Amino acid sequence: MKLKRISLVCTALAVTAASTTPVAAADGLPLAERLREAIVAQNFKDVVDLTPPGTQPVAQQDKYDPSPGELMNRARTRADGKPLHQTPNLDVAIIKLDPAGRPQAVANVLLSPQHPNGVVVPVQPQGLSTDQVRYRWWDDTEWDTNGGVGTRDVVPGRENAPIDFSSPYPASVLKLLVGFGVLRLVDLGKIDLDADYAFDPNPARAVCGGPTVKKVRQHFDEMITKSQNESTCALVKLLHDLNAWDQVNRTFADLGMPTLMVTGTNPGNGGAWGGANMSGLDTAKLLLLINGGPDVLWTTNDRKPVTANELSPSSRKFFLETLAAQGHNEMLSTSNWCGRDYPVQGIPQQVPSRWIKPDGTVTVGVAVYDRDVRPCNEAAEVTFAHKTGWTSTAGSDAGIVKSLPGKNKRDYVVVVFGNLGMDYADTVRPADPPGVFPVLYTQKYAQLGRQIDVILQSS
Incomplete structure (x- = not known):
């Protein structure tokens, strides 16, 4: 009963220095309730599980996103698939921004086997935070066999929180955390983006590649725009070389984002990313900081005011430009498959021109998309500075949406973490054409992204 009362009262809140009032759409529903309805309307339970419980060895997934090269040859089949045996886990957060980039409203909704109709997370408006969720580390086997209930706490002291939720593994969205760590050290004068970094992984690990010498700036760009694992390993190792990971994780906690962390990585090669965790709400706050804006963005529980100056203007500009150059536009946005x-x-995102070939098709490294995106770019309504991530049991996308000139105004941060990764399909999904980048996720993510965009226009 306590949970129901909290959920109904603490929905989306307008955030100003003086007051907090619910933000309602034209239909009168608060933003968070509209978000909850949009999530439930996707009916995720009719997704097909290609590796249902009992058909695969009991083992944790590899915590790396397969490379685009590996995925180009991935065969997609529904032959052995079965209906999803329970509601998936989904963590969706949005922050509506005012014209200056300040948080105007926040909403966070969780979906899980315990909450098949979604639960609105009570958010403290000044801190854009919650103490009402007991976040658990993700475990594939526990989700399959334990009704989705996790056993390891992410944040201590939440044993009595009314909402118990296992946070889906963030997949390559964790590269936002690596990027933040690098740029914090750039601002402290400990890293030079234009300096060469000689990456010599030891022990060798295939996912991290071999020895290379590249500018730090190039590693950063490849990590974000192409989701290149080799460059990510290099930057993770660079932070280890500087003994900086404890400081980076402590910074997330000190800034009121305690669920953001990268732990257990290998100092010798920058691999082993399974100890990364991100909640939707804290990730949205990190993107809010990267986006920037005047005044105090939020205040921590220790009464520390957090402003955009946690990163320098030049670092935020570089981070935003790199996110805006994202090549993989295929989860919440699907513009790379224009016209399919x-x-x-x-x-309705505009695909960055950087990846568009003279015939209008998109190639990102070795990832080839077979559609002419120019018609969709002409009809595009927004830019989307974002990072996607995919593993067998993780699908994630997080970024900043801004309307293009002359289009309906919207300006917001959106984050979606789910456990429906590449091992899940729609009953209507056709076979992927040979030689092109495959569809990695259920299209319900794209449907949800579109609906969120509609909501943010009308709220």
């Missing part, structure tokens, strides 16, 4: 009947269109 499947998947449906998601957030």
Whole structure:
């Protein structure tokens, strides 16, 4: 009963220095309730599980996103799939921004086997935070066999929190945390983006590649825009070389984002990313900081005011420009597959020109998309500075949406973490054409992205 009362009262809140009032859309529903309805309307339970419980050895997934090269040859089949045996875990957070970039409203909704109709997270407006969720580390086996209930706490002292939730593994969205750590040290004068970094992984690990010498700036760009694992390993190792990871994780906690962490990585090669965790709400706050804005963005529980100056203007500009150059636009937005009947269109994003070939198709490294995106770019309504991530049991996307000139105004941060990764499919999904980048997720993510964009226009 306590949970129900909290959920109904603490929905989306307008955030100002003087007051907090619910932000309602034209239909009168608060933002968080509209978000909850949009999530439930996707009916995720009719997704097909290609590796249902009992058909695969009991083992944790590899915590790396397969490379685009590996995925180009991935065969997609529904032959052995079965209906999803329970509601998936989903963590969705949005922050609506005012014209200056300040937080105007926040909403966070969780979906899980314990909350099949979604639960609105009570958010403290000044801190854009919650103490009402007991976050648990993700474990594939526990989700399959324990009704989705985790056993290891992410944040201590939450044993009595009314909402118990296992946070889906963030996949390559964790690269936002690596990027933040690098740029904090750039601002402290400990890293030079234009300096060469000689990456010599030891012990060798295939996912991290071999020895290379590249500018730090190039590693950063490849990590974000192409989701290149080799460059990510290099930057993780660079932070280890500087004994900086404890400081980076402590910074997230000190800034009121305690669920953000990268732990257990290998100092010798920058690999082993399974100890990364991110909640939707804290990730949205990190993107809010990167986006910037005047005044205090939020205040921590220790009464520390957090402003955009946690990163220098030059570092935020570089981070935003890199996110805006994202090549993989294929989860909440699906513009790389312009004109296909499947998947449906998601957030109506403009594809960055950097990746568009003379014939209008998109190639990102070795990842080849087979559609002419120019018609969709002409009809695009927004830019989407974001990072995607995919593993067998993780699908994630997090970024900043801004309307293009002359289009309906919206300006917001959106984060979606789910456990429906590449091992899940829609009953209507056709076979992927040979030689092109495959559809990695259920199109329900794109449908949700589109619906969120509609909500943010009308709220």
